[in-house]
Amino acid sequence: MSKKGAARRKPGIGAKLLLGVVTMINLALTLALALERRREVVRAVNSQEGRIQLLLEKEAKETK
DSSP states (O other), X not given: OOHHHHHOOOTTHHHHHHHHHXXXXXXXXXXXXXXXXXXXXXXXXXXXXXXXXXXXXXXXXXXX
């Protein structure tokens, strides 16, 4: 057997590696987006705390 034949990789390894990298990037971006959305919600709640508090109290009274 020649040295070239022994040094070859199995077919499909590159595609699996690429898929793994793309999956990790997708996971990181999804996590970053979820954190940013959460930050926006918390910021909105803090800036309009009085209005939201009244809305929550109104909804609680209507459901009782």
